[in-house]
Amino acid sequence: MKRGVLDNRTFPVLLPLAEHLTRRSDNERRYGLPLVRLPGRWIVACAALLVLWAGVAEAQALTAGRESAIDAILKWMPLISRGFALNIAISFIAMGAGTILGMMLGLAQISLMPPVRVGSWALTQFFRNAPWLVLLFYCILVLPFRVTVFGMTFDVPNWLRATVGLTLPVMANVSEIVRGAVQSIPRGQWEAAESLGYSRGQTLREIILPQCVKRMLPPWMNLYAILIMSTPLASIVGVEEAMALTRGALNAERRGDLLIPMYGALLFAFFLYCYPIARVTQALERRHQVTT
Amino acid sequence: MTAPLIRIRDLTKSFGITPVLRGVSFDVNKGEAIGIIGPSGSGKSTILRCINALVPFDSGSIHVGEVDVGAPNLDRIALRRRVGMVFQQYNLFPHRTALQNVMMAPVQVLKQNKAEVEVRARALMRKVRLEGKEGAFPGELSGGQQQRVAIARSLCMQPEVMLFDEVTAALDPETVKEVLVTIRELAEEGMTCLIVTHEMAFARDVADHVYFTDSGIIVEHGDPKTLFSAPTHERTKAFLERVL
Numbered sequence: 155m156k157r158g159v160l161d162n163r164t165f166p167v168l169l170p171l172a173e174h175l176t177r178r179s180d181n182e183r184r185y186g187l188p189l190v191r192l193p194g195r196w197i198v199a200c201a202a203l204l205v206l207w208a209g210v211a212e213a214q215a216l217t218a219g220r221e222s223a224i225d226a227i228l229k230w231m232p233l234i235s236r237g238f239a240l241n242i243a244i245s246f247i248a249m250g251a252g253t254i255l256g257m258m259l260g261l262a263q264i265s266l267m268p269p270v271r272v273g274s275w276a277l278t279q280f281f282r283n284a285p286w287l288v289l290l291f292y293c294i295l296v297l298p299f300r301v302t303v304f305g306m307t308f309d310v311p312n313w314l315r316a317t318v319g320l321t322l323p324v325m326a327n328v329s330e331i332v333r334g335a336v337q338s339i340p341r342g343q344w345e346a347a348e349s350l351g352y353s354r355g356q357t358l359r360e361i362i363l364p365q366c367v368k369r370m371l372p373p374w375m376n377l378y379a380i381l382i383m384s385t386p387l388a389s390i391v392g393v394e395e396a397m398a399l400t401r402g403a404l405n406a407e408r409r410g411d412l413l414i415p416m417y418g419a420l421l422f423a424f425f426l427y428c429y430p431i432a433r434v435t436q437a438l439e440r441r442h443q444v445t446t
Numbered sequence: 447m448t449a450p451l452i453r454i455r456d457l458t459k460s461f462g463i464t465p466v467l468r469g470v471s472f473d474v475n476k477g478e479a480i481g482i483i484g485p486s487g488s489g490k491s492t493i494l495r496c497i498n499a500l501v502p503f504d505s506g507s508i509h510v511g512e513v514d515v516g517a518p519n520l521d522r523i524a525l526r527r528r529v530g531m532v533f534q535q536y537n538l539f540p541h542r543t544a545l546q547n548v549m550m551a552p553v554q555v556l557k558q559n560k561a562e563v564e565v566r567a568r569a570l571m572r573k574v575r576l577e578g579k580e581g582a583f584p585g586e587l588s589g590g591q592q593q594r595v596a597i598a599r600s601l602c603m604q605p606e607v608m609l610f611d612e613v614t615a616a617l618d619p620e621t622v623k624e625v626l627v628t629i630r631e632l633a634e635e636g637m638t639c640l641i642v643t644h645e646m647a648f649a650r651d652v653a654d655h656v657y658f659t660d661s662g663i664i665v666e667h668g669d670p671k672t673l674f675s676a677p678t679h680e681r682t683k684a685f686l687e688r689v690l
């Protein structure tokens with residue numbers, strides 16, 4: 155497995171870095187997605203910077219006789235937390251729906267029927283290669299404001315339409331994860347199952363997919379981390395999630411010195427939510443690499 | 447003389463434009479052990495794959511008992527419960543234990559009673575001398591042990607004929623013997639076996655009849671003593687000189 159970026163003899167100092175980068179790009183190629191990496195020391199550095207900044211803002215506020223930055227953050231926290239709950243709700247719904255649809259689309263990609271295979275492949279590629287923000291705008295504009303089911307009319311809230319917009323790229327990425335995992339199972343497994351009388355569907359259900367779960371879990375969790383970090387995009391199309399509410403709070407305060415502490419607090423909230431996910435993903439990935 | 451269990455006539459098969467089988471005919475009687483030898487790429491695996499319909503063939507006919515393997519409405523489950531197959535790479539299901547590997551197909555495909563299948567599966571694990579390994583996952587077993595689980599897995603479907611495709615080719619020399627002993631016992635108990643092998647001594651010992659294939663045809667066949675000691679065709683002579 156010597157595919158290093160560098161020759162062994164030219165800069166030996168760079169070898170650990172080269173190896174690290176090679177391993178990382180291998181993983182990213184395997185998942186077809188950038189991997190979320192949150193190295194601890196960067197986080198510490200950023201947090202320190204934020205604290206410093208907050209301290210400066212604090213001092214300025216106190217000397218100018220205004221409310222302190224920390225008090226302002228605490229005052230707005232209940233509202234922004236409710237917004238953050240909406241971010242999480244959007245991510246759960248988009249992930250759940252996207253996973254179910256993506257599983258079906260991914261299995262369609264390995265169908266024996268060429269039209270199904272080609273159609274699902276095209277759909278997957280289309281949504282995988284569209285910018286998430288554009289898809290979001292598209293869904294906000296295209297989906298109806300209200301729907302009528304059995305004579306009853308429901309309003310479709312903005313956030314639900316944004317959720318659909320985020321579901322589509324999740325679906326396409328899950329589709330690729332499923333297809334890649336199924337195709338990574340050796341052909342011999344299919345042959346052995348077939349020689350024992352298993353049908354294609356039975357083979358998938360009983361033999362292939364159970365083996366895929368372990369391989370799909372890390373890229374699937376990585377996709378979730380990317381999704382939750384993309385939910386603030388919904389603020390651009392008018393969804394009142396954490397990012398939009400923070401901006402609203404800042405507008406109400408009309409204080410430039412609060413910008414960095416407030417957005418810093420929001421960043422920190424996302425970090426607290428995403429970091430454990432990234433760590434578990436890495437741990438699973440490492441275990442998978444050991445066992446195969 | 448009863449009808450042969452397997453009857454193959456003028457079998458041809460191409461992959462794309464490459465002819466792989468160019469008219470193969472032979473019979474296998476119940477209880478016989480057949481050895482198939484020949485250089486690699488000569489079509490040995492393809493013959494076995496055609497017999498249990500893992501690959502379709504182009505022309506000719508194959509019958510297993512009364513099952514016509516070439517029929518468009520072939521009942522695959524009926525065919526595969528009569529024909530067991532063991533592969534070079536074992537192909538055990540790694541997410542299930544040895545015992546579960548043996549039990550899965552009869553329970554899930556043939557819908558047999560789980561308790562009855564388990565009794566049979568445990569007996570088969572004893573038969574292939576793997577008592578005590580029932581709970582082990584394939585990754586925890588040696589190559590030879592995995593291959594014997596694979597044999598037990600096939601036998602649990604209660605087939606009438608077993609196909610062995612170079613089942614010792616991927617094994618360490620020291621574990622080859624334990625697998626060959628298992629196959630020999632099966633043959634001696636009267637199981638009909640088609641054994642593709644590179645173990646010439648084993649073929650000579652166990653087979654009732656040996657076929658030598660080269661580039662898609664059967665060049666020569668006969669009882670093993672004669673074929674190995676006095677081959678009549680040049681190609682057979684050259685092959686045997688190379689491998690013996």
Ligand SMILES: Nc1ncnc2c1ncn2[C@@H]1O[C@H](COP(=O)(O)OP(=O)(O)O)[C@@H](O)[C@H]1O
Nearest residue numbers: 461462466484485486487488489490491492493
């Ligand atoms: N699925 C396949 N697609 C294309 N060619 C194949 C395939 N399977 C086998 N072949 C070709 O058919 C020939 C015979 O293969 P095989 O039956 O496996 O030979 P053997 O088992 O005697 O080594 C080889 O030349 C091989 O390359």
Ligand SMILES: [Mg+2]
Nearest residue numbers: 490491492612
């Ligand atoms: Mg072969």
